[in-house]
Amino acid sequence: DAWTAEDNFDSALDKDGNAVDFSQVSVDASKVDTSKAGTYDVTYTYDGVTSTAKVTVKDKQTAVNVHDSTLYVGDAWTAEDNFDSALDKDGNAVDFSQVSVDASKVDTSKAG
Numbered sequence: 001d002a003w004t005a006e007d008n009f010d011s012a013l014d015k016d017g018n019a020v021d022f023s024q025v026s027v028d029a030s031k032v033d034t035s036k037a038g039t040y041d042v043t044y045t046y047d048g049v050t051s052t053a054k055v056t057v058k059d060k061q062t063a064v065n066v067h068d069s070t071l072y073v074g075d076a077w078t079a080e081d082n083f084d085s086a087l088d089k090d091g092n093a094v095d096f097s098q099v100s101v102d103a104s105k106v107d108t109s110k111a112g
Contacts, residue, residue, distance in 0.1 A: 005029040005042055008053040012046045020046055033057070061091035064099060073111055079103045 005027045012020040025046045032040040037059045044051050065084040071077055079101040086094040 001034075003032070003034055003055065005032075005044075008042060008055065009044060012044070012049075014047065029055075058090075060089040061087050062089050063087045071108055073108065075108050077106065077108050079106075 006022050009022050009025065009027075012022075012025055014020050025044050027042065027044055029040075029042045032042060032055050034057055037057050040055045040057070042053045042055055044053065064086045066082045067084055069077075069082055080096050083096050083099065086096070086099050088094050
């Protein structure tokens with residue numbers, strides 16, 4: 001997923017209580033590495049006032065688990081026959097109907 005420091009910014013107020021645009025806030029997100037799991041601090045500063053937000057990057061848990069099979073010429077077969085399970089990036093189970101399958105090279109009318 002794409003992330004920017006503005007994603008964690010809620011609001012800032014000047015000394016008179018007026019809303020401050022994000023472009024006027026100094027941000028240090030230099031330690032955030034979205035390619036590595038971990039928790040990173042992002043600091044937001046305006047007019048000498050600093051707030052820190054934590055950004056948590058999780059490992060993707062995406063997985064598709066399948067098994068091999070052996071068929072005889074003429075046997076009925078569907079891609080779902082070899083499907084065991086799948087998980088989305090958060091580790092939630094994914095139904096087979098949501099899995100993209102390329103079975104174009106399977107031809108049960110001949111050996112191979």
